[in-house]
Amino acid sequence: MSNYSIGIDLGGTKVLAGIVDADNGQVIDFVKKRTKKAGSESIIQRIIETVEKTLCKAQIPLSEISSIGIGAAGQVDRKNGILISAPNLDCYDVEFKKILEEHFNIPTYVGNDVEVATLGEMKFGSGAGYKNFVCIFVGTGVGSGVVCDGKILKGSTGTAGEIGHIIVSSGGRLCGCGGYGCLEAYASRTAIEKKIIGSLKKGHKSVISEAIKENGIIRSKDIKDALDANDELVFDCITEAAEYLSSGIASVINFYNPELIILGGGLIEAVDLFYEMTVKKSLIKSLAVPASKTQIVKTKLSDFSGAVGAATLYQN
Numbered sequence: 433m434s435n436y437s438i439g440i441d442l443g444g445t446k447v448l449a450g451i452v453d454a455d456n457g458q459v460i461d462f463v464k465k466r467t468k469k470a471g472s473e474s475i476i477q478r479i480i481e482t483v484e485k486t487l488c489k490a491q492i493p494l495s496e497i498s499s500i501g502i503g504a505a506g507q508v509d510r511k512n513g514i515l516i517s518a519p520n521l522d523c524y525d526v527e528f529k530k531i532l533e534e535h536f537n538i539p540t541y542v543g544n545d546v547e548v549a550t551l552g553e554m555k556f557g558s559g560a561g562y563k564n565f566v567c568i569f570v571g572t573g574v575g576s577g578v579v580c581d582g583k584i585l586k587g588s589t590g591t592a593g594e595i596g597h598i599i600v601s602s603g604g605r606l607c608g609c610g611g612y613g614c615l616e617a618y619a620s621r622t623a624i625e626k627k628i629i630g631s632l633k634k635g636h637k638s639v640i641s642e643a644i645k646e647n648g649i650i651r652s653k654d655i656k657d658a659l660d661a662n663d664e665l666v667f668d669c670i671t672e673a674a675e676y677l678s679s680g681i682a683s684v685i686n687f688y689n690p691e692l693i694i695l696g697g698g699l700i701e702a703v704d705l706f707y708e709m710t711v712k713k714s715l716i717k718s719l720a721v722p723a724s725k726t727q728i729v730k731t732k733l734s735d736f737s738g739a740v741g742a743a744t745l746y747q748n
C-alpha cells in the first residue's frame with residue numbers, strides 16, 4: 433500500500449505541486465506553474481488548480497492521498513496553518529489549512545518554504561544520515577534551514593536560519609527587510625538583477641539586455657546563458673555575488689561548525705560557475721579546522737526539495 437501525500441512548494445515565482453510517496457520521497461508526478469505578486473484569492477486559486485492538474489496527470493484519485501503539505505515563501509503560523517505574511521506574493525493572513533481542508537477534505541499542514549526544503553533534504557536528500565548541517569537556498573532571496581541534532585532549529589521566535597539578513601557590509605545596500613548591508617541584498621538573484629540593470633543604465637553592454645527585453649526580468653537561466661557567451665558584465669556581477677555569499681557561508685562554518693553545507697535554489701542549480709566559485713571561496717575564508725571537516729554539496733532533490741519536504745510535514 434503506497435503512502436501518497438501532496439507536497440506544495442509555493443515560492444516567490446512558482447508553485448510546484450507533487451504527489452510524493454512519503455515513505456521513500458519519490459515524486460510520482462508533478463505540475464509547476466508560475467506565480468506572481470497577485471494577492472491571496474488568486475494564489476489560492478492557482479494552488480487548487482495546480483493540485484487538481486497533478487492528480488489528473490498522475491491518474492491518482494483523491495481518496496488515495498493521505499495528507500497535503502504546503503511550504504510557503506513567508507512567515508507562517510504552523511499550529512493553525514496560516515500564512516501570516518508573504519510580501520513577494522502580496523498574501524497576508526491566508527488560512528491555507530482551513531481553505532484547503534474545506535476544498536479537498538484532506539488533513540493539511542503548513543510550513544515555511546525554506547523549512548520544508550530543508551526537511552526534504554534531511555529525510556531523502558543530501559542531508560540524509562547527517563545530524564548537523566545547514567541548507568542554503570539562493571534564488572529570489574537567500575534563505576537557510578539549520579539542522580541541529582537531527583532536528584530543524586526553530587529558535588525562540590521560529591525564525592532561526594535567516595542567513596539572508598546577516599550583515600556582510602555594515603551600512604551597505606538597502607535590503608527588503610528595511611535593514612542595510614544584508615547578504616540577500618548582494619547575493620540573491622534579485623540583487624544580481626538590480627546590479628546588472630544598474631550597470632546597463634550607466635551604458636555598460638551585455639548580451640543579457642536581449643533576455644531582459646524578452647522576459648522583463650533576468651532569470652537564472654539567462655545568467656547562465658550570458659556566462660556561456662563570455663559576457664564580462666554578468667561575470668563581474670556573479671563574481672561579486674559569490675564573494676559576498678562565500679563570506680556569509682564562511683561565517684556560518686566558523687560559527688556553527690556543521691558537518692555539511694547544502695546549497696540549492698534557482699541560481700545555484702542553474703549557474704555552475706556561481707556554485708563553484710562560492711564553494712572555493714567559502715572554504716578559503718573559513719577557519720582551517722572547521723573548513724577541513726565541512727563538506728559543501730548541492731541539494732540532491734534539486735527542484736523537488738520543497739515539495740518532498742512539504743509532503744512529509746504531517747510526520748512532524
Ligand SMILES: [Zn+2]
Nearest residue numbers: 597607609614
Ligand atoms: Zn535584510
